[in-house]
Amino acid sequence: MEPTRAYPLFGGAFSAVFPRGAIDVSDLRPVPDNQEVFCHPRTDQSLIVELLELQAHVQGEAAARYHFEDVGRVQGSRVLQVESVQPLNLETLALRGCCQEAWVLSGKPQVAKENQQVAKDVTLHQALLRVPQYQTDLLVTFNHPPSSLGPENLSPPSWNLGDFQQLVTSLTLHDPNIFGPQ
Secondary structure, eight states: OOSSSEEEEGGGTEEEEOOTTOEEGGGTSOOOTTEEEEEOSSSSOEEEEEEEEOOTTSOTHHHHHHHHHHHHHHHTOSOEEEEEEEEOOGGGOTTTTTOOEEEEEEEEEEEOOTTOOSOEEOEEEEEEEEEGGGTEEEEEEEEEOGGGOOOTTOSSOOOOHHHHHHHHHHOEESOGGGGOOO
16 A cells, blocks of 8 residues: 555545555455454554444543443453543544544553453554534544564554554545435
8 A cells, every 4th residue: 555645445435544554454354344444564553444323422532432442342351441532633634524523542451362361451542533414433443462563674664653643634535425315
């Protein structure tokens, strides 16, 4: 994948700039229709963009925590530690025209990989972009397991928070019909 080119998501309804070397997981295995999943070619890092039903019963920081805990439950996390939750400046987003609220959460769910008994802390960064006009919560997740801290001369290098932020801020809606009739 080109380092600075916007990559189409959800059949071209969205696009975003991904870090160099990102591999589209749908080329390797089935991925749910509401997700776009990318992995690093040499580490266990991944980036996930999800279109989720708006959780209108939670607002503000509680909405970011809700999605973090929901992902933790799905992954079978034994411990969910939230390190920080910060509002995201809407003016920095390509989606600023339709996003009414945005949050970034960093936390450490304790997750055991498939066929492993020992759970390990994974650093997880999530951006929640709330788009109530389309009844949608957009969740962008950066999984950063401890094993992804490879040598500095790794090619391409491990992803960092700057790569995650570029993805989040560049996420652009091209076709609102993806949300169905309004």
